[in-house]
Amino acid sequence: METKNYHEDLSHIRSMMERSSRFISLSGLSGVVAGLAALIGAAYVYFVFKREGIDYFEGERNFFAPALVKELTFIGTVILLVAVFSGYIFTAHKSKKKGLKIWDATTKRLLITFAVPLLAGGVFCLALLFHHLFVWIAPTTLIFYGLALVSAERYTLTDVKYLGYCEIILGLFSLFFLGWGLVFWSVGFGILHIVYGLIMHKKYK
Template structure:
């Protein structure tokens, strides 16, 4: 009898978790988002070289308008790829395990993720407008980390650890201006790949 009660409680707890948290998130989404960011970082580095900029020489650099536009499109391509991979693998997981894809938990998670990201996006546009390019990479890491921590209560709790790592990395990068691309690749590339592999193994 005791065992039956425990099984019932476990079933109820599982149903409550399904209804209140977005648990279709796939670890492969993080892996492929990280790969996309890493490839984007390599493309950005090659673009600097093509424009005669030695990224690691420690000197102050001048970015012309055309270079900034090209860097923007690289970042946009990375974002689109990451979202596409995220949607594909998450939808595939939801179908495989018969989990709901679009629920109130999904909407709440996206809303809590979107608010810090939107504010961070506006802040980065302002930095771009005022030609404060060195602060853009640290800012993206910081706001992204805050967004993950804010959205954690509507998905896997492990997400907050990635958020903390992004914030720590963003804080460190504030004291190493001029190497934003390196920190950006570590934060959005390597950390995402590691996190995705851990999540995939844990929740596959």
């Protein structure tokens, strides 16, 4: 009986240490919603191209007018906001269900660690936009997002780094197929997020 209690105490202590050092309330469903938003956004962008007379898969025209670039930037921003908002909603619900605080020292460290490579990538993308190097934007977003996930893994679920590795590899691979950014972007931010979200939801529900 004492041995059993000893193991239970160790398990409880380990659980408390895990909670204090890692943000473990990330919801897999938020990944699914983010992935669906990315796929819907990518489909919308494709029809925007068709409206502008651009046959994306033929690749006969790669000139984007300033108005089109602004519209695409706006669409990307909306997708990002949907992903962030849904992530907050699902994560807050999961935290409340588990009786955990959503905002503490660990959350702050997680956000800072995640934000540094993400902000660096954002500035880099702005520079690409400024110089009209549009074909490099999709690979750049995938690579820097992957780096942000791998960096943030130390303060959250270990599985996050595997999504990060996949994003980085996909981004590097897409560098050799410039002009197909919409496809790689859809796979990276859409399909990978949905697959990862479903796995995490099943594993940690």
